[in-house]
Amino acid sequence: MDTKEYIESGILELYVAGTLSEKEYEDVYNVLLKHPDVLDEVLKIEAAVISLTAAVSPHNTQHIFKAVKEQLGLDNNRQVITMNKPKSNWFKYSGWAAAIILAGGLLWTTNQNNTLKSDIQTVETDKELLEIQLEKVDTELSDAKQLITVLRDKDIIAIPLAGQTAYPEAYAKAYWDKKGDVVYFDLQGLPTPPNGKVYQIWSLKLSPLTPTSLGTVDNFTTNESKIFTINNANESEAFGITLEPAGGSQSPTLEQLYTLGAVSTSS
Template identity: 65%
Template structure:
């Protein structure tokens, strides 16, 4: 489509004046949404009309119709005149009829333009939401790729954590990278903790049994993937997860030991 040729054709002026059919208006409206150059041209035409009409009437439709009525003498008392053949001033009537048409056309265009602006605002809002969604998707994708790379590292130690007496069906898994002192903990197999309680992760040495807290899982309910990264610089021989009061405990409550797994040594 040749934008310049379309603009020079004069059809946009007819669109602004409201002189086109509904079908033509809809076609041009669709083009305005696709081509910003056409929209800018329509806005420019509107601006010219507003400037031309501003000198003789306010932009409010209420005042516009009031001004037309005043010009036509409809707000004044009609004086009594002697009977005689009236002289018809067709030029005056045609001029005021044209003014009324332009005023109504401008009123229609302003409404159409407001709808167009609302449509464009909706498009911009949808575009922003799409960009946010794509950004989140890209971030999630990047995180997923990093996690896959992490799990496939040959030096990663995978430690299954089996369910214990308080919850035999529970399970979890720890992926420990000794080089970075990082543990990725998959707790998808744990039930939702009761209100006011949190899961706490422990690093254990077995002889003698010495627990060291690695922290609490505070975002268990809000994290859909149930994957958590924690730091562990300890010489861990096992990992355990207990249910503790919110804020965590100094030492584990072994009666609430949900999962336990021993680090296999090669």
């Protein structure tokens, strides 16, 4: 069926107006069941009729009420209503009912589709998050395996860093790979620095005392392992960690020296 031609034929306006025969109503009703675009057109026509009726309806309805009473055979003295049995016109009303039911069905289907789309998007988002988490876990496992391999190397120098006056409970450990000019610092024993403060790591020469900054630990809070890799090409005799203002300091604040450890002379 060419629904566009059917819509333009004018039969839907007659359907809404209630002027079709029962057979014609039945035919239109069956078309509505099969073609949502035709149903949509009927709903638009009905909405237009309702709007037009509301716009032109008189404010004073007393004369209408009087006319209705006269048509029903009522007056001030008669209390009995005599009515003829109306001609059956089931399809006139079923057409409106079908339109409402089908419209509700289409609305429900649309809502279900929207819900399904939302659920699919949620699943896809969860899948992406899971993939990111798995990738992160794989990276962490790879880093952990690499770190274990490094720490088991016989040439790695392990230096314990003991707590100092500023925080006696603090402790840390350095693993120095002199061949690779890299030091792995395990800072699990340090407390979380307060806002506006960072830990700064120092390479120290002891005679005379000469500190060289190896940099600040800016991601202490977000690094769950608390293991940090620092480049170090210095001939270090000790390592120290101080608490400094964000951005670091030119020289260590000795009053805020948290840990200190000397490199063993036998290494």
